[in-house]
Amino acid sequence: MERKEFENASATDKLRILTAQLKRLSLKEKPRIQGEATIIVRDAETLEILRKQCIPNVITNAGLGMFAQAWASPFVTPGQVCTRYYWYLVLGTGSGTPAASDTGLFTPVAASAKHGTLTYSGTAAQYYVRYLPEDANGYTYTEAGIYDKVAWTTEGWGDYTTGTLLNHLMLSPTLAKDATILVDFYLTITFS
Numbered sequence: 508m509e510r511k512e513f514e515n516a517s518a519t520d521k522l523r524i525l526t527a528q529l530k531r532l533s534l535k536e537k538p539r540i541q542g543e544a545t546i547i548v549r550d551a552e553t554l555e556i557l558r559k560q561c562i563p564n565v566i567t568n569a570g571l572g573m574f575a576q577a578w579a580s581p582f583v584t585p586g587q588v589c590t591r592y593y594w595y596l597v598l599g600t601g602s603g604t605p606a607a608s609d610t611g612l613f614t615p616v617a618a619s620a621k622h623g624t625l626t627y628s629g630t631a632a633q634y635y636v637r638y639l640p641e642d643a644n645g646y647t648y649t650e651a652g653i654y655d656k657v658a659w660t661t662e663g664w665g666d667y668t669t670g671t672l673l674n675h676l677m678l679s680p681t682l683a684k685d686a687t688i689l690v691d692f693y694l695t696i697t698f699s
Contacts, residue, residue, distance in 0.1 A: 539698075539699050540566050540571065540574065540696060540697070540698050540699075541563070541566065541696070541697050541699070542563065542564040542565070542566050542674045542676075542694065542695065542696050542697075543561055543562065543563055543564065543694075543695050543697070544561070544562045544563075544564055544651065544676050544692060544693065544694045544695075545559070545560070545561050545562075545691075545692075545693040545695070546558075546559070546560050546561075546562065546678070546682070546690065546691070546692055546693075547559045547690070547691040547693075548682070548688050548689075548690050549688060549689050549690070549691070550687070550688065551640040551686065551687050551688055551689050552687075554689075557688065558680075562676050562677075562678070562679070563676075564605065564674045564675060564676030564694070565605040565606060565607055565609070565674060565675050565676070566607070566673065566674050566696065567607055567608070567609050567610070567671075567672050567673060567674060567675060568607045568608055569610060569671045569672060569673070570655075570671065570672065570673035570674060571607075573655060573656065573671050573673065574698075592655060592656040592657060592658075592670075593622060593657040593658075593659055593665040593670075594622065594625065594634065594653055594654060594655040594656075594657055594670065594673075595620040595621060595622050595653070595654050595657055595665055595667040595670065596619075596620070596621055596622075596623065596634065596636040596651060596652075596653055596692055596694065597612060597615050597616070597617075597619055597620045597621075597651070597652055597653075597654055597667050598615075598616055598619035598643060598646070598648040598650070598651050598682070598684075599612035599613060599614045599615045599616055599619075599648065599649065599650040599651065599652075600614045600616060600646055600647065600648060600649055600650070601613020601614030601615075601649060601650055602649060602650075602677075603677075604677075605650075605675035605676060605677060606675075609652075609672060609675045610672055611652075611668075611672055612650050612651075612652050612672070612675065613650060614650075615667075616643070616646055616648070617667075618643055618646075619638075619642075619643040619646070619648070620654075620665075620667045621636050621638065621642065621643070622636070622665065623635045623636035623637065623692075630697060630698045630699060631695050631696065631697040631698070632695070632696050633693055633694065633695045633696075634653055634692075634693075634694040634695075634696075635691070635692065635693050635694075636691075636692045637689060637690070637691050637692075638684065638689060638690040638691075638692075639689050640686045640687065640688065640689055641686060642684075643684050644684050644685050644686055645684070645685070646683075646684055647681050647682065647683045647684075648678055648681060648682040648683075648684060649677060649678055649681050649682075650675065650676065650677050650678060651675075651676055651678060651692065651694075652672050652673070652674055652675045652676065653672070653673045653674055653694055654667040654668075654670030654671065654672055654673070655670055655671055655673050656669075656670050656671045657669055657670035658670075673696070674694065674696070
């Protein structure tokens with residue numbers, strides 16, 4: 508339809524035409540959820556950046572299911588308490604290729620499980636964890652993943668093994684963690 512014809516069309520016809528165009532556009536675009544990790548390794552004394560890298564990562568099927576569940580039931584009726592589960596970043600020493608069907612890291616290191624902050628902006632959620640010089644030393648890490656919906660224990664800490672693995676990524680190059688470095692992990696999940 509020509510622009511002039513559209514301008515002269517009735518309001519009902521304009522609405523019908525615009526609705527049809529919108530349907531055609533929405534069929535072409537498929538929503539995506541993608542993850543990316545930014546890892547910054549710093550000298551523990553000077554805070555000089557020794558390495559910075561961005562790594563795409565796999566969002567797991569369980570993670571997608573958790574996002575869908577949160578979207579489908581985000582409302583709390585008056586008088587109810589809304590619970591936000593705990594989450595942990597866990598590092599591991601395993602090898603393999605991350606897949607959407609993963610339910611855990613290949614070889615997780617329990618001592619590396621660390622809670623951080625969770626923020627969002629626009630259509631992205633970002634998990635942030637800083638490993639201080641004294642944290643999680645003595646391993647050469649090859650993989651990482653976020654466990655969400657972690658149960659809080661009576662001892663006052665979360666047991667990541669009760670959680671849901673949201674994402675899985677391989678660290679390349681590997682990360683040899685010792686007391687001379689601190690490491691910042693920014694794990695971003697974008698909905699587009």
